[in-house]
Structures are given as C-alpha cells and as structure tokens.
Amino acid sequence: MVEVRLENLKKYFDGGKVKAVDxxxxxxxxxxxxxxxxxxxxGKTTTLRMIAGLEEPTEGRIWFGDREVTYLPPKDRNISMVFQSYAVWPHMTVYENIAFPLQIRKFPRDEIDKRVRWAAELLQIEGLLDRYPAQLSGGQRQRVAVxxxxxxxPDVLLMDEPLSNLDAKLRVAMRAEIKKLQTRLKVTTIYVTHDQVExxxxxxxxxxMNAGKVLQVGPPTEVYLKPNSxxxxxxxGAPxxxxxxxxxxxxxxxxxGFRIELPDDIMExxxxxxxxxxxxGIRPEHMTVEGVSEMSHMRRTVRLRGRVDFVEALGTDTILHVKLGDELIKVKLPGHVPLEVGKEVTLLLDIDMIHxxxxxxxNAII
Incomplete structure (x- = not known):
C-alpha cells in the first residue's frame, strides 16, 4: 500500500478546448x-484513468509514495481496477477469472490456488468457483470482479462506479461489504461515484469535483456540515x-416576504x-414544525410563519414543501406527519446550522 499524490494534474481534449481535469x-x-x-x-473518471495509466496527463505529475508513475504503463504500477461493467470473461469459470491476473504475472500454481481461494472466501463466493458468469447474478459477478x-x-485499488449496475437493495449491501473489505485489507482505495449516499x-x-476541479476535500461529516460553496x-444531502x-x-x-433574526455572533x-x-442556506433536516416534531438538540431557534404547499409522505420521513413569503422551501421531518396542504405552520430554524x-x-461566508 502506498500514498498517492496528484500534483497539478490536467487533462485536456480537442486541442485544449475541453478541460476534463483542470x-x-x-x-x-x-x-x-x-x-x-x-x-x-x-472529470472524476478521467482522473482515475490517469492514476491507472489508461490516460496520459496533459500536465502534472502522479506519485505512488516516492516513485513517480506519471508515464508508467498500468502493468508497472501494481494497481487493480474494478469497472462499472463487471468485465468478467464469459468463457472462463469464476476460478479462472480470479486467477487470470496471477497467471499473466507467472505466479506458481500453488500460490495462484492459495490466493484465489483466499479472495473467494473474503468475497463469500467460494461455492461459485466452478460456475461461469452466465450462471451468476449481477451481485455475484461484481464480487468476482472485486x-x-x-x-x-495491489498497492492501489481503483473503483469506477462499481455498483451502478446493481439494484437499489443490492447496492446497499455491496457498499457495506466493499467498505468492510477495504478496512480489513487496508489497501489505498480511490472510488469514483456520482452517488452522494455511497x-x-x-x-x-x-x-x-466539478468542471475538472476539486472543490472541497474532507471527511463526509465535515463536507456535509461545512460546505465551502x-x-x-x-x-x-437529500433533499x-x-x-x-x-x-x-x-x-x-x-x-x-420573510425575515430571519440573527444572534450577535452571526451578525458580527x-x-x-x-x-x-x-x-x-438551510438543510431541510435542520428545521422542524412547532408543535408537530420537536428537536431537543436545537439550542437556538428562529420562528418563521409559513403555509404547507405540498406533502411528500415517505414512511420513515415526511418532506414538507412550505411557502415562506414568496419562497418555497423543503422541511424534512421524521416519521409520518399528518399535515394538510394549506395549513399555516410555524417553522423552527436551527440558527446554528444556517449557511x-x-x-x-x-463561496461560504458562514
């Protein structure tokens, strides 16, 4: 495992007109x-492909530890990649699919067998080694690819939207398994997705990332609570x-048509x-409706009068569309909330969670 470092990495197409990574x-x-x-x-997939050696940077450098790999071919980087499509070979058994990268590296036969069975056990597919991909479900084929x-x-494991072809229930199960697997293996992993829940x-x-640039980097909670733009x-966040x-x-x-009173520290x-x-800015879950769903963690609140315009009942949550003056905002409340369209409500805003x-x-001021 290694540290991966990207320095001023750029990738332009069409003679520099298209700045995929900037x-x-x-x-x-x-x-x-x-x-x-x-x-x-x-630009996220293009960035991943440059790390893998599948795309050559227009400018910049890529380091694996203290070794520059910017222009090395993929075979010399000791990386593995899992693609959006499963990319398992249909004419090979599960065992042969897993063994293939070891065979082209000319590992001894007993070492190949040992590693294949180790990987299959980790991914819980040891009972499928004699099957062909056509006999597997989508989730099982993705396990074979992993x-x-x-x-x-590998020193670096690269994953390009590996769960996007799975159904919603299986995606939830697989993302937990991949995370647990990575924690166990402690392999440096770069995972590309457009799904903010993943x-x-x-x-x-x-x-x-947006428009070829990295806008913010941080732990998930920090990015959620303190967005910089x-x-x-x-x-x-959803909604x-x-x-x-x-x-x-x-x-x-x-x-x-509304006014938000501010405490002195924020006003300063x-x-x-x-x-x-x-x-x-205020997230839907950082508001509530007075007398309907109280939130004890709110230390400082601001009251606003509004009118229910639409109700989305999701079972576990209820999303209210509330007319606030001339604006329409969303409020996310836990559980089922029996409010009717047109009802006047008092919103409580958590003033410590505003942006x-x-x-x-x-760019963010607060």
Missing part, C-alpha cells in the same frame, strides 16, 4: 478510502439544501455585508 492537487493517504464525488462530466482485483494484493457511507474522505452544499436570495440588514436577513460575521445581497454564501463567488 489542475487537481490531491493526496490520498496510505490505506485510505477516498471517494471522488461529482456529477457526470466533472476478488480478481484484490487477488494480486460517498457519505463509504469514504474516509470525500473529494467533491453553494455547489458542494447542494450536491451533498438538497434550501438556497434563498436575501439581503443583510443590521440584526437580520431580509427575504421576499455578516456585518461587512450589510446592505448587500447574499445567499442563505450564508457570497452571491457573486458562491
């Missing part, structure tokens, strides 16, 4: 599970953070913005 600086610690998270086209990747004991539940750290704030245009006055935020941070427009962003740069 100056990524990132260190993945030895034994860490790092998730590259972002929407389609953000077993084939770890059997060579990122939050699996990653030791998340690197959020509007993009990160709205990409992490996404409410973002409203407001103006800063002395002691409060003025919105379209926003004082340079008095008279200016900013973006106010304020600069309107022009969209």
């Amino acid at each position: 100056g990524v600086n990132l260190t993945i610690k030895d034994g860490e599970f790092l998730v590259l998270l972002g929407p389609s086209g953000c 077993a084939r990747a770890i059997v060579v004991e 990122a939050m539940t699996m990653g030791d750290r998340i690197a959020v 509007v993009f990160v704030a709205t990409f992490i 996404e953070m409410n973002i409203l245009e407001v103006s800063v006055a002395d002691g409060y935020l003025e919105g379209r 941070i926003l004082r340079p913005y008095i008279g200016k427009g900013v973006l106010f 304020v962003f600069d309107k022009s740069s969209e």
Whole structure:
C-alpha cells in the first residue's frame, strides 16, 4: 500500500478546448478510502484513468509514495481496477477469472490456488468457483470482479462506479461489504461515484469535483456540515439544501416576504455585508414544525410563519414543501406527519446550522 499524490494534474481534449481535469492537487493517504464525488462530466473518471495509466496527463505529475508513475504503463504500477461493467470473461469459470491476473504475472500454481481461494472466501463466493458468469447474478459477478482485483494484493485499488449496475437493495449491501473489505485489507482505495449516499457511507474522505476541479476535500461529516460553496452544499444531502436570495440588514436577513433574526455572533460575521445581497442556506433536516416534531438538540431557534404547499409522505420521513413569503422551501421531518396542504405552520430554524454564501463567488461566508 502506498500514498498517492496528484500534483497539478490536467487533462485536456480537442486541442485544449475541453478541460476534463483542470489542475487537481490531491493526496490520498496510505490505506485510505477516498471517494471522488461529482456529477457526470466533472472529470472524476478521467482522473482515475490517469492514476491507472489508461490516460496520459496533459500536465502534472502522479506519485505512488516516492516513485513517480506519471508515464508508467498500468502493468508497472501494481494497481487493480474494478469497472462499472463487471468485465468478467464469459468463457472462463469464476476460478479462472480470479486467477487470470496471477497467471499473466507467472505466479506458481500453488500460490495462484492459495490466493484465489483466499479472495473467494473474503468475497463469500467460494461455492461459485466452478460456475461461469452466465450462471451468476449481477451481485455475484461484481464480487468476482472485486476478488480478481484484490487477488494480486495491489498497492492501489481503483473503483469506477462499481455498483451502478446493481439494484437499489443490492447496492446497499455491496457498499457495506466493499467498505468492510477495504478496512480489513487496508489497501489505498480511490472510488469514483456520482452517488452522494455511497460517498457519505463509504469514504474516509470525500473529494467533491466539478468542471475538472476539486472543490472541497474532507471527511463526509465535515463536507456535509461545512460546505465551502453553494455547489458542494447542494450536491451533498437529500433533499438538497434550501438556497434563498436575501439581503443583510443590521440584526437580520431580509427575504421576499420573510425575515430571519440573527444572534450577535452571526451578525458580527455578516456585518461587512450589510446592505448587500447574499445567499442563505438551510438543510431541510435542520428545521422542524412547532408543535408537530420537536428537536431537543436545537439550542437556538428562529420562528418563521409559513403555509404547507405540498406533502411528500415517505414512511420513515415526511418532506414538507412550505411557502415562506414568496419562497418555497423543503422541511424534512421524521416519521409520518399528518399535515394538510394549506395549513399555516410555524417553522423552527436551527440558527446554528444556517449557511450564508457570497452571491457573486458562491463561496461560504458562514
């Protein structure tokens, strides 16, 4: 296992017109599970392919420990990769699929057998070694692909949306198994996904990407609680953070038909913005409805009057769409909440969980 270091990594296509990766600086610690998270086209897979040696950087350097691998072919990097498609060979048995990377490295036969059975046992497919891929379910084929990747004991394990072809229930089970496996093996792992739930539940750290750049890197809870920009704030979390245009006055935020009173400590941070427009953010789960669902952890709250516009009953949660002045916001409450459309409600905002962003740069102020 090694530390992976990316220095000013760039990849341009079409003569430089398309900037797929635009100056990524990132260190993945030895034994860490790092998730590259972002929407389609953000550059996360291209970054992964450069780490693997499948794409050559336009600029920048890639290090595995103290060894530069920027222009080394994949076979000289001691990496393994699990793709979105299972990429298991249909004419080979499960045993032969797992053994193949060892065979091309010319491992002794007894060592191949030992490693194949070790990997199969870890992935709980030891009873499937004589089967062909056509006889396996999607989840079983993905396990074969992971077993084939770890059997060579790579320095770096790369995964490119490996669960996206599985159904929702199996994805939940497999992401837990992959995380437990990585923790047990302690292999440096870089995992690409657009699914923020996967990122939050699996990653030791998340690197959020957009437009070829890394916008924020940190532990999942930190990225969730302290997003550094509007993009990160709205990409992490479901439902996404409410973002409203407001103006800063002395002691409060003025919105379209509503006012949010501010305590002195928050007002002191926003004082340079008095008279200016900013973006106010609050996550749906950091609000509640007075008299309906109390939250004891809220130390300081602000009351706002609103009217229920729509109700999403999800069973475990209820998402209220509430008309707040001229704005529409979402409020996420636990359990079933018997509120009807049109009902007037008092919202309680956790003032310690609010976010304020600069309107022009969209970077966080609070």
